[in-house]
Amino acid sequence: MTKDTQKLNSIEKALEIMLKFQDIKPSWGIRELSTELGFSPATVQRILQVLKSYEFVRQNPKNRQYFIGNIFYRFLENLNSSNDLIRIGHKFMEEVASATHETVHLNIIEKNLRICIDNIESPKVLKAGMPIGNQSPLYAGASAKCLLAFSTEEFQDNYFKTTEITPVTGNTIIQPGKLFKELYKIKEQGYALSLGERTPGLGSLSAPVFNYKGQILASLSLAIPEIRLKQKDHLSNCINILTSASKSFSKAMGLGTGKF
Amino acid sequence: MTKDTQKLNSIEKALEIMLKFQDIKPSWGIRELSTELGFSPATVQRILQVLKSYEFVRQNPKNRQYFIGNIFYRFLENLNSSNDLIRIGHKFMEEVASATHETVHLNIIEKNLRICIDNIESPKVLKAGMPIGNQSPLYAGASAKCLLAFSTEEFQDNYFKTTEITPVTGNTIIQPGKLFKELYKIKEQGYALSLGERTPGLGSLSAPVFNYKGQILASLSLAIPEIRLKQKDHLSNCINILTSASKSFSKAMGLGTGKF
DNA sequence: AACACTGTTTTATGATATGAAACAGTGGGG
DNA sequence: CCCCACTGTTTCATATCATAAAACAGTGTT
Numbered sequence A, B: 001m002t003k004d005t006q007k008l009n010s011i012e013k014a015l016e017i018m019l020k021f022q023d024i025k026p027s028w029g030i031r032e033l034s035t036e037l038g039f040s041p042a043t044v045q046r047i048l049q050v051l052k053s054y055e056f057v058r059q060n061p062k063n064r065q066y067f068i069g070n071i072f073y074r075f076l077e078n079l080n081s082s083n084d085l086i087r088i089g090h091k092f093m094e095e096v097a098s099a100t101h102e103t104v105h106l107n108i109i110e111k112n113l114r115i116c117i118d119n120i121e122s123p124k125v126l127k128a129g130m131p132i133g134n135q136s137p138l139y140a141g142a143s144a145k146c147l148l149a150f151s152t153e154e155f156q157d158n159y160f161k162t163t164e165i166t167p168v169t170g171n172t173i174i175q176p177g178k179l180f181k182e183l184y185k186i187k188e189q190g191y192a193l194s195l196g197e198r199t200p201g202l203g204s205l206s207a208p209v210f211n212y213k214g215q216i217l218a219s220l221s222l223a224i225p226e227i228r229l230k231q232k233d234h235l236s237n238c239i240n241i242l243t244s245a246s247k248s249f250s251k252a253m254g255l256g257t258g259k260f
Numbered sequence C: 001a002a003c004a005c006t007g008t009t010t011t012a013t014g015a016t017a018t019g020a021a022a023c024a025g026t027g028g029g030g
Numbered sequence D: 001c002c003c004c005a006c007t008g009t010t011t012c013a014t015a016t017c018a019t020a021a022a023a024c025a026g027t028g029t030t
Helices: A010-020 A030-037 A041-053 A070-082 A084-100 A142-149 A153-162 A176-189 A232-252 B010-020 B030-037 B041-053 B070-082 B084-100 B142-149 B153-162 B176-189 B232-252
Strands: A057-059 A066-068 A103-110 A113-120 A135-137 A192-195 A202-210 A216-225 B057-059 B066-068 B103-110 B113-120 B135-137 B192-195 B202-210 B216-225
Touching: A010 A030, A010 A041, A010 B010, A010 B041, A030 A041, A041 A057, A041 B010, A066 B070, A070 A084, A070 B066, A070 B070, A070 B103, A070 B113, A084 A103, A084 A113, A084 A216, A084 A232, A103 A142, A103 B070, A113 A142, A113 B070, A142 A176, A142 A192, A142 A202, A142 A216, A202 A232, A216 A232, B010 B030, B010 B041, B030 B041, B041 B057, B070 B084, B084 B103, B084 B113, B084 B216, B084 B232, B103 B142, B113 B142, B135 B142, B142 B176, B142 B192, B142 B202, B142 B216, B202 B232, B216 B232
Parallel strands: none
Antiparallel strands: A057 A066, A103 A113, A103 A216, A113 A135, A192 A202, A202 A216, B057 B066, B103 B113, B103 B216, B113 B135, B192 B202, B202 B216
């Protein structure tokens, strides 16, 4: 999992430990982290004490296990306000939300994963949830495939070289040939469509957002329950609204203005 | 701001630097952080290189300034799923949302600040936004005052000893006497109400959530535009729905069950 | 009561973080 | 146009600080 371990300085060790608290896992023990990371229990213990004093982790006083601290919420406000994508993009998301009444979300690539960085939930009773922070591999679901499809060839090559493809649901495309074809198709038609690749019964529609250089920044997506996705007129309506919004969004990010 | 500085080990220095990226500030320079924290520029530089390699910060290649990294989004999924409050409470939030059609949010205290950890936005056109990660001091706004009012006396004493009260808007209560009276009133009536203390034109309604020991865990709140808050029937309706939901929520967290 | 687990503290040793100073770019103003 | 003042970055000898093994101290189970 982690690199050659050992030979890391103390800060790197602390960060490696913090990264472990990304996993959806209620808590970690010291010896557990120790064997997982290859650091001695004494080292893990000492680092966790420091992280605890800064509230990056908390400790259950009963079983003394460590779990993630609420301090991470504190970074979100700055993250959102320094992020042009969210600042500029939210109004396009609102347009799509009010025109489709479906859950709208915005996604980026972070360390080989799709991650949701902004959302507007559908007002309907039957709706798709897509909380901020939700993540998935880049081959499962329209939003993820859209990000991958419009990435550079270099990024794609590197991604497939370093990633093992394992199905998330029965509908996940795992055959490399079929996946390449799908990515090609997405680039051709300018949007991605998926059904149940990540969550059974849940479909997804996604269009790319580019910067002034034409590099992909994000994917703007709709998460739609299967029942509504199968209504042809609703689907084609959603496709039109979404692709049109993503084009305006890209323009707002500088695409086509020749700005440098 | 920070403690005695110096005499910190390298991990603590790295964390102090990370904390600086909580501030709503687009970017930091090395010498800027150096003078702010009292570390030598060389030290700041070296630590930022490490943080950068782990994507905790990014660097603008043009002006070489550092800004916060997207990796912080990655912790949210685990944070949400390890947090009983969100797992258990979201359904109560949905009840309140569909009964009031106003923006519902859930808040906790983290390091002497109120911080929003979950939300459901109003479906109306004129609505209050309250993104996850939004923060404010504990004396401004209903959600914050509610958290403070039901905190232990010890916490309150310590809070007022270490906090300087500065107005956020013209409506913020800054007179200690008036504030104490307000906190007492909130405890008496079981909910908090505010108008424009944090954002002009925006009102707020908040009720406490307790654990089995009767300690406050969170405040469940409504953010309501001033125009709708002034409709008496709507307001009293919202108060009833919110306080009733917060009581069910507390019960779901174990209050009154005698469970240990 | 003995065992097999935890998390935690201690310790001498040697690796590694440190700040001053020098270096290397950059942008603005006279 | 050139200087100056400001960046971020690298170097390097010094001494601090992180390290892992082992002992310690709790805990729950058998």
